[in-house]
Each structure stands twice: as structure tokens, then as C-alpha cells.
Amino acid sequence: MIYLAGRVIRQTLNDKRSVMMILVAPLLILTLISFLLGDSDYVPVVGIVKNTAPSSLIAALEEQELNTIDVTNNEARHAKSYLKEHNKVDAVLTLSQDAGMSLTLYEPSTKSTKAASEIQSAMASLNPSAQINSSYVYGSQNQSTFDSLGYVFLALFAFFLVFIISGIALVKERSGGTLERLLMTPIKRAEVILGYTIGYGVFAVVQAILMVLYSMFVLQLDSAGNIGWVLLTMVLLAMTAVSFGATISIFASSELQVVQMIPFTIIPQVFFSGLIPLDLIPYHLGNLSYIMPIYYGAASIKGVMVYGHGFFDIWGHLAGLVVYACFLYLVNTQALKKFRRL
Amino acid sequence: MDIHVSHVNKSFDRKLIINDITFTIPSGEICCLLGPSGSGKTTLIRLMIGAIAADQGTIHFENTQMPSIEMLKKIGFMPQHNALYDDLSAEANLKFFGGLHRLGKHRLERRIEDVLEMVELTEHRSRLVKKFSNGMKKRLSLAAAILHSPSVLFLDEPTVGIDPVLRRKVWEQFQAFKRAGTTIIVSTHVMDEVNECDRAALIYNGSLIEYDALPALLEKTENGRVEELFFMASSKKEGDLK
Structure with missing residues (x-):
């Protein structure tokens, strides 16, 4: 038994990826989770018609961790339109004789929760029995977590499953010697990568259609926009995943090593995919999302499903995916030089 | 087509795996790359077909320098x-x-x-x-x-792990390819298989210790067995080290 334990320890220590996975990966993931679930120092911005609001309310709001800005009566009446046009404002608080106090928020998110909570605290100090009617520009209070975050999972699984299959298949191709054998034919390196992308792309299309239709018609996930754009995004995302898997497989010599890289390559992307508003991530780390393909996919799917966006609103994200896939395609074609110079 | 290997060197992780190998394989012959496991036979084949690049030296198939996509068709x-x-x-x-x-x-x-x-x-x-x-x-x-x-056939240890009857059949097949004009380069560590070849390159620790037509090679031995040439090479190396 002691020999077995000794062998396992020596073997693991000799495998740098295993050591990284055991020691570094949990710290990285815990840090990301603390960003996600920890206290945020985000200060929400709330619009209010200051000249008609009671001064005690303004004073109570200013004592909370929020910034107030003055809006006109007209802007407050059309709070939803105002919020759509002013990204920096999280909520608009309006008071009227008939409707009482109403709070219009952009969408169910960490920022909205914080804004609502600070306003509730301010109201509790003035009138604990006051009722605030909340509504959202996009989404509703009755939405389940799946309804509000379903788009993230669509993007995530479209990417992850194809990445795993293509990454492992390429490593297997290398370790089994078939890659060397096929490169000893007149096929061009670019054709090898393209062949892989098309081959797995077919499965990616089928998977994307299946996931979207199942989510919509069985799991009742709503989409404000045309699901054709969701499908297109998922297919592009899955194509990028094939190339991403191929790139990762360059650095892995076994199937296990592909799996060992998941905590460093896939899990961070989950946190930058839209689960947390990117400007809440400290030290401007939210900008890292621009180098993560899942971000482009999730942002595009969110645009269509949540905001009802069309092609002209999401084309930037789709272009991001295309550029990413092309870049990885070139990297992979160059990487094959390791196995054949021409 | 003739194959010319000229002063080829290859190292991995600063360890010299192929050390200044030069030889020419005439068209239409069976050439055996003979050597113990780990002597560099597979690396030499991979260099010849262009799967890896030589650090020094050149490999030509007739007048075409490898690697060449055109040549891979053949x-x-x-x-x-x-x-x-x-x-x-x-x-x-x-x-x-x-x-x-x-x-x-x-x-x-x-x-x-x-x-x-x-x-x-x-x-x-x-x-x-x-x-x-x-x-x-x-x-x-x-x-x-x-x-x-193909006009040139590279076979890396083709008879490893197969029974003697099948081995016999496989070699008959190679002889048939040769009669059809194919140049065959076959690596093996089974010394007896050298008798099936027209010529042999004896590789030991990444160096070419002998290269000749089979009858000429056997003449260099006392008992007509090529193992003796490896023993001589290994004794010489030990002597050099002392």
C-alpha cells in the first residue's frame, strides 16, 4: 500500500499539469467565485426627479451607497426608454399620487439587486411600510434563474462539449500515430485543420439546433428575438470551439492532459460570459472577456434572447467569433509544422 | 528512384539521436535499417520521409530534396x-x-x-x-x-508482434513489390530479416556502423551473422570509452 501511495505521489509531482490542477486551479476558481458572489463595491446610479421628490427622500437616498442623478418629469414618465438610452443609470425612481412609488430597473442582475436593496434601505428609514412597485425594461421579477441566465448555459455548453470532443480526438489522432500517417500524404496542413473544423462543425450544427429547440419548446426558455440568430451564434461558437480544442491539444500529449487544462481554459470563461456584469469585476479584469470566445457567444445570444436584438446589433460579437476562429485556424495550421514542415 | 542521405544529424533535447549518417539506396532494392531498439531507425525513417527536419545534412529522392509534397505522392x-x-x-x-x-x-x-x-x-x-x-x-x-x-515504400518494424507464418507471408509480399520495381526501406531489429534484403544499414547509437550489399556485409563477419558486426561496434565503443 505504501509503495502504491509513494508511486502516486511521485508520479503526480512529475506531472506539472496535475500539480497545477491540484494547487493553482482551485485558487483561481475560488478567486473568480469571490468576484461573483462576494460583496461588490459597485455604487448604483438611480435617476429621480429631484425637484418634485420630498427632500427627506433625497437625503435618505444620499445616505445610502448609491448616486442619484436628476431626471426630468418626461424622462421619469418614460423610464424604460430612458434606461435603454442611458447605460450608466441602473434604475429610475418615480413618485406619483396615483401609482405611488415605482422603481424601473434595466434587467434582473447584480447591479439591479444592489440598486433595489439600497433604495429599500433608504425607504425603511423613512417609512418602513412603504410599497415600491418594481418593473424591468428587460425581463421580469417572476423570471427563474434559468430564464434570466439560460443564454449563458446555451453558449457554455455549445462551446464546452465541442471543445472536449475535438480536443480529445486530435490528441488521440496524434498519440495513435494517425496524424503522422495522414500528414505523410499530399494533404496540406490547412486542409487538415479545415477538414476537422467541417467534420465537427456538422455535429456542432446538429447540437446547436437540438439545444435551442429543446430549451425553447421543452424547457420554455423565452427569446425576445429571432432564434435563427441564436442558432447562427451557437454554430459559430461551436466552430470556434473546434479550433480552440485543436489549439489546446497542441499542448497536451494525452486525453487526461486536455481535461487537466479545463480549469485554466474553460472555467475562467464561464465567469466572464455574462454571469457577472463585467464592470463589477475588479481591477478592470472584466476586459479579459474580450480574449474569451464564450463571451462573444454569450453576449450575442443574450442580445437576441433578452433584448430582442437583430443581426445589426449582434454583428460585432459574431465578427469577434469569426476573427477568433480564423486566428486559431492560422495558429493550428502553423502548429502542424511540428509534424510536417510543408 | 535512388535515395541519397547525406551527412544527416538530428538531436532531441540536446541528445544526438542521428549522428552524421550518409548512404545511398539504389532504386528498386530492399534496404534494411537494422539495429537494436532505440538505435535511431525510426528517427532516420521520419527524417527521410520529411516528418521531422534534420539539424544538418540533406535527403534527396533522385534530384528532389525532402521534404516535398510532390514526393509524398510517391x-x-x-x-x-x-x-x-x-x-x-x-x-x-x-x-x-x-x-x-x-x-x-x-x-x-x-x-x-x-x-x-x-x-x-x-x-x-x-x-x-x-x-x-x-x-x-x-x-x-x-x-x-x-x-x-508508391514507388518508394517505408516500413517501420512491419513484422513486430506477428507470428512466423504471417511474417513469411509479409516478406513474400515485400519481395513481390520489389519485383514490381518498388524501392523498399524496412527497419527491423530482427537480425534474421537482413537475409531478405539486398543491402543493409547497420545503425548503432544513432551512427551508421556498416552499410553495404548483403553479401559484402556477411563477408566482413566470421560466422556469417550480422550480429557479430554489432558486437564488434559495441566492443569498439567500450574500448574507446576506456
Whole structure:
């Protein structure tokens, strides 16, 4: 038994990826989770018609961790339109004789929760029995977590499953010697990568259609926009995943090593995919999302499903995916030089 | 076509694996790369077919310097490990490799019939390769290597792990290819197999210790067995070290 334990320890220590996975990966993931679930120092911005609001309310709001800005009566009446046009404002608080106090928020998110909570605290100090009617520009209070975050999972699984299959298949191709054998034919390196992308792309299309239709018609996930754009995004995302898997497989010599890289390559992307508003991530780390393909996919799917966006609103994200896939395609074609110079 | 290997060196992680090897293989002959395991035979084959780059030296097939995509059309390669797709049938494997050589539908179908018959796997053509025995996989691997009728055939340890009867058949097959004009380079650590070859390159610790036609090689030994040349090389090395 002691020999077995000794062998396992020596073997693991000799495998740098295993050591990284055991020691570094949990710290990285815990840090990301603390960003996600920890206290945020985000200060929400709330619009209010200051000249008609009671001064005690303004004073109570200013004592909370929020910034107030003055809006006109007209802007407050059309709070939803105002919020759509002013990204920096999280909520608009309006008071009227008939409707009482109403709070219009952009969408169910960490920022909205914080804004609502600070306003509730301010109201509790003035009138604990006051009722605030909340509504959202996009989404509703009755939405389940799946309804509000379903788009993230669509993007995530479209990417992850194809990445795993293509990454492992390429490593297997290398370790089994078939890659060397096929490169000893007149096929061009670019054709090898393209062949892989098309081959797995077919499965990616089928998977994307299946996931979207199942989510919509069985799991009742709503989409404000045309699901054709969701499908297109998922297919592009899955194509990028094939190339991403191929790139990762360059650095892995076994199937296990592909799996060992998941905590460093896939899990961070989950946190930058839209689960947390990117400007809440400290030290401007939210900008890292621009180098993560899942971000482009999730942002595009969110645009269509949540905001009802069309092609002209999401084309930037789709272009991001295309550029990413092309870049990885070139990297992979160059990487094959390791196995054949021409 | 003649193959010229000229002053080729190759190191991995600063360890010299191929040390200044020079020799010429005449067209239409069977040349044996003979040496113990780890002597550098597979590396030399991979250098010759252009899978890896030499640190120094050149390899020419006739007048064409390797690597060359054009030349890959004329080369057949049977790797040491079978390098087949286990989840595909024998026929699907052959269709795939034949397709990469751009054989064309009708020629490919004809060649698949021919090579399956040649390696006696016609009746197993639809079976998945994962259900094949090691000997059957070897034969299928050979079939994939000769599918496009190459003029030069590289065979890396083709008889490892197969029984003597099959080994006999495989060598008969190689002789038949030779009669058809194919140049064959075959690596082996089985000393007896040198008798099947026209000439042999004896490789020891990455160096070419002898290279000649078989009769001339055997003349250099006292008992007519090539092992003796390896013993002599190993004794000389020990002497040099002392």
C-alpha cells in the first residue's frame, strides 16, 4: 500500500499539469467565485426627479451607497426608454399620487439587486411600510434563474462539449500515430485543420439546433428575438470551439492532459460570459472577456434572447467569433509544422 | 528512384539521436535499417520521409530534396504502430487514406479490391478495425501504405508482434513489390530479416556502423551473422570509452 501511495505521489509531482490542477486551479476558481458572489463595491446610479421628490427622500437616498442623478418629469414618465438610452443609470425612481412609488430597473442582475436593496434601505428609514412597485425594461421579477441566465448555459455548453470532443480526438489522432500517417500524404496542413473544423462543425450544427429547440419548446426558455440568430451564434461558437480544442491539444500529449487544462481554459470563461456584469469585476479584469470566445457567444445570444436584438446589433460579437476562429485556424495550421514542415 | 542521405544529424533535447549518417539506396532494392531498439531507425525513417527536419545534412529522392509534397505522392509509409482508425471498418480506413492521395472514385475502388485481396482481408472489409487481431491490423496498415502504388515504400518494424507464418507471408509480399520495381526501406531489429534484403544499414547509437550489399556485409563477419558486426561496434565503443 505504501509503495502504491509513494508511486502516486511521485508520479503526480512529475506531472506539472496535475500539480497545477491540484494547487493553482482551485485558487483561481475560488478567486473568480469571490468576484461573483462576494460583496461588490459597485455604487448604483438611480435617476429621480429631484425637484418634485420630498427632500427627506433625497437625503435618505444620499445616505445610502448609491448616486442619484436628476431626471426630468418626461424622462421619469418614460423610464424604460430612458434606461435603454442611458447605460450608466441602473434604475429610475418615480413618485406619483396615483401609482405611488415605482422603481424601473434595466434587467434582473447584480447591479439591479444592489440598486433595489439600497433604495429599500433608504425607504425603511423613512417609512418602513412603504410599497415600491418594481418593473424591468428587460425581463421580469417572476423570471427563474434559468430564464434570466439560460443564454449563458446555451453558449457554455455549445462551446464546452465541442471543445472536449475535438480536443480529445486530435490528441488521440496524434498519440495513435494517425496524424503522422495522414500528414505523410499530399494533404496540406490547412486542409487538415479545415477538414476537422467541417467534420465537427456538422455535429456542432446538429447540437446547436437540438439545444435551442429543446430549451425553447421543452424547457420554455423565452427569446425576445429571432432564434435563427441564436442558432447562427451557437454554430459559430461551436466552430470556434473546434479550433480552440485543436489549439489546446497542441499542448497536451494525452486525453487526461486536455481535461487537466479545463480549469485554466474553460472555467475562467464561464465567469466572464455574462454571469457577472463585467464592470463589477475588479481591477478592470472584466476586459479579459474580450480574449474569451464564450463571451462573444454569450453576449450575442443574450442580445437576441433578452433584448430582442437583430443581426445589426449582434454583428460585432459574431465578427469577434469569426476573427477568433480564423486566428486559431492560422495558429493550428502553423502548429502542424511540428509534424510536417510543408 | 535512388535515395541519397547525406551527412544527416538530428538531436532531441540536446541528445544526438542521428549522428552524421550518409548512404545511398539504389532504386528498386530492399534496404534494411537494422539495429537494436532505440538505435535511431525510426528517427532516420521520419527524417527521410520529411516528418521531422534534420539539424544538418540533406535527403534527396533522385534530384528532389525532402521534404516535398510532390514526393509524398510517391511514398508509402507504414508506421511502427498500426496508425489506423479503430472505429472505422477496414474498407473505410482504406477509403480515407486513398482519398487523401486523391486516387479518384473508380481507381480507389479498384485499388481497395486489389490490396484487400493482397493482404487477405477481403472477407473482413466491413468489420471494424477494433475487432481485428494485431496481425490483421498489420496487414491492413500495409494495405493502406501501398494503396496508391508508391514507388518508394517505408516500413517501420512491419513484422513486430506477428507470428512466423504471417511474417513469411509479409516478406513474400515485400519481395513481390520489389519485383514490381518498388524501392523498399524496412527497419527491423530482427537480425534474421537482413537475409531478405539486398543491402543493409547497420545503425548503432544513432551512427551508421556498416552499410553495404548483403553479401559484402556477411563477408566482413566470421560466422556469417550480422550480429557479430554489432558486437564488434559495441566492443569498439567500450574500448574507446576506456
